[in-house]
Amino acid sequence: LAADLPVNKLLGFKGIAASTADDIAIAEGYNAEVLISWGEPLVDGAAAFDPNGGNSAAEQEKQFGDNNDGMSFFPIDDNHGVMAINNEYVNEQYLFAHGGDKATSLEDVRKSQAAHGVSIVAVKRVGDTPRWEVERPSRYNRRITANTQMQFSGPAAGHPLLQTAADPSGRKVLGTFGNCANGKTPWGTYLTCEENFDTYFGTQQADYQTTPEQKRYTLKANEPERNWPDFDERFDVAKNPNEFNRHGWIVEIDPMNPTSTPIKHTALGRFKHENAAVTVAKNGRLVVYMGDDERGEHIYKYVSKGKVDNVNPANNRSLLDEGTLFVAQFDGDASGTPLKGKGRWIALEFGKNGLTPENGFRDAAEVLIFARKAAAQVGATKMDRPEWIAVNPHDGRAYCTLTNNSKRGDEGMPLNPANPRPKNIYGQIIRWDEGGDATAEHFSWDMFALCGNPIAHPEGMYRGTPNITAENTFNSPDGLGFDSAGRLWILTDGKYSNKGDYQGQGNNQMLVGDPQSGEIRRFMVGPKSCELTGVTFAQDYKTLFVNVQHPGEEGDSHFPHNSPRPRSSVMMITRKDGGVIGA
Ligand code: FEO
Ligand code: CA
Ligand code: CA
Ligand code: CA
Structure with missing residues (x-):
């Protein structure tokens, strides 16, 4: 496909080669520089970063968090903005001065908790260039951590399953963590998505x-x-079993109000939330597409009851509390054509579709708290790890990365038309078309790309669709986002051995796809053992921000700037001629 295409007007840069260097590689004519890295002072009174892990928990609480993932840029005016940036998890071996991969004290746990959550970072333009810098001090700069006071809203707020000894109301909750990707509402708030929350809970009680x-x-x-x-009883499931139910939600944060209380919206269901792709349907309803990243889990869609109010934004707050959660079923094409088909959204409403007390659902709140169970009950399709979803601003089609699923084809996880490959190590990007109505209950779908490696597999299903070539081959698409021109930015979080099945793919990378022609070009490659994630743009699309997350997780990186311990960093990408990124 790519080889005989005419000059692509959408993709204005020359694709680059794969790289295994401990550095950024980027398309010709572009610059990549660090905006902010883990540990940098953020809030007033913050201590300087100690590159040897010596900062205390109290110091980390005022510094930029670790493992930046999804993020959004909120413009204030042409020269000022605020960025909300997820701090998904920590690399313990770099976070702690002792270099071990476990916390050895309550102080270690508190430092880890302080490095999680969200960083709100004020930025200002440098002169009249497309470059930006962190603004310090700023009233907007804020850290939200695993211990920040939050509240529940929506149908499950106050439910007995959300009540704990510390919070008998079931309406107040501490903190957010496992904040993978994100979304942005039309009224200017940030949605942060709680993904691998389960990994923070346990107990030493052996017979639990x-x-x-x-x-x-x-x-x-x-x-x-x-x-x-081991050190914080809140996370001991034998002592506080319901605390576990209070995580795995989508949290709304107002980045413009530093004293606002974040809200966990229960109407959007509880699962391992990857991102929240927000769009406004033609009839004004708010629609949120969401993936649940685990092998065999599902794709969801939330449709608000009310309509977005552009005149009185305060009226929009209930849109995330009153609405219907749906889950996707993907079917094959009636004529048997591979890689396309039809699908439908099935409502997860108490009392309908078998979501009844006989099947273990006692009320509407339980359907949301145990959304995974409800989805399975109604016959949702088991997908190959749904990660990000992005909506094309030009035609409303939604794209979803199904990152990989090494267990596809095993018992309990049969092949299906949308997840057609056994031992799917490369992943795919699926897209669906709801005919221009984001509230529709039926859709058609096809495959934008079945990722593969023509170098390792010149023929067969692991080669990938024709838009995968020896030049652009990659595995495990994860981050995804559209710019205003309709370029699809694809970020990877996969294997970086550059050997065997992965030969010629190099480190994790960012590529750009043309939704019309299907062409994909490699734009940027990250340093060793990182993923690239969290793409967002300044309002003029002349600055792209992207995250280098967990560089050197294999102990093999000094990114950035020859750092003794590698540091997750927000990168700022500009064009040397000041033009629009990607054009
Ligand atoms: Fe945090 Fe599924 O990636
Ligand atoms: Ca990540
Ligand atoms: Ca991800
Ligand atoms: Ca991933």
Whole structure:
């Protein structure tokens, strides 16, 4: 496909080669520089960053968090803006001075909690260039952590399953963590998505019996990936079983009001939220597309009851509290053509579609708290790890990265038309078309790209669709976003061995796709053992911000600037001639 295409008007840069260097590689004519890195002082009174991990928990609370992932840019005027940036998790071996991968004290746990959450960062333009810098001091700069006071809203707020000894109301909750990707509302607030929350809970009680609902959210009670429960009882599921139910939600933050209380919106369901792709339907209703990133989990859509009010933005707050959550079923094409088909959205409403007490759902709140169970009950399609979703601003089609699924084809995870490859190590980008009505209950779908590697597999299903070439080959698409011109930015979080199945793919990278022609070009490559994630733009699209997350997770990086310990960083991409990025 790519080889005989005429000059592509949408993709105005020359694709670059794969790279395995411990550095950024970027298209000719572009610059990449660090905007901010983990540990930099952010809030007034913050201490300087200690490159050897010596900052205390109290110091980390005022510094930029770790492992920046999804983010959004909120313009204030032409020369000022505020960025909301997720701090998904931490690299313990770099966070702690002792260099171990477990917390060894309550102080370690508090430091880890302080490095999680969200950083709100004020930025200002440098002169009249497309470059920006962090503004310090600024009234907007703020850290939201795993211990920040928040509240619940929506149908499950106050439910007995959300009540704890510390919060008998079931309406107040501390903190957010596992903040993977994000969304942005039409009224200028930020949505942060709680993904791998289960890895923070556990207990040392050896005979603890994990409930079926906890298992459905993959709690490994006696071997948590992170050992917060060893020092902080809130995360001990034997002592505080309901605390587990208070995470896995979408949280709304007003980045313009530094004293606002973040809100966990229960109407959007509880699962391992990847991102929240927000769009306004033709009839004015708010629609949010959401993926649940785990092998065999589902794609969801939320449709608000009310309509977006552009005159009185205050009226919009209930839009995320009153509405219907749907889950997707993908079917094949009636004529048997591969890689396309039809689908429908099935409502997750208490009392309908088998979501009844006989099937274990006692009320509307339980359908939301255990959304995964509800989705399975109504026959949702098991997908290959749904990560980001992005909506094309020109035609309303939604694109979703299905990052990979090494267990596809195993027992309990049969092939299906939308997830057609066994041992799917490369992933795919699926897209659906609702005929221009984002509230529609039916859609058609096709595959924008079945990722693959023509170098390792010149023929067959692991080669990928024709728009995958030896020049652009990549695995595990994850981050996804459209710019205003309709370029599809694709970011990867996959294997970077550059060997065997992955030969010729190099480090994780960012590519750009043309939705019409299907052409894909590599734009940027990250340093060693990082992922690139979290794409957002300044209002004139002359600055692109992208995150280098967990560089050197394999102990092999000194990114950036020869740092003794590698640091996750927000990168700022500009064009040397000051033009629009990608054009
Ligand atoms: Fe945090 Fe599914 O990526
Ligand atoms: Ca990530
Ligand atoms: Ca991701
Ligand atoms: Ca991923």
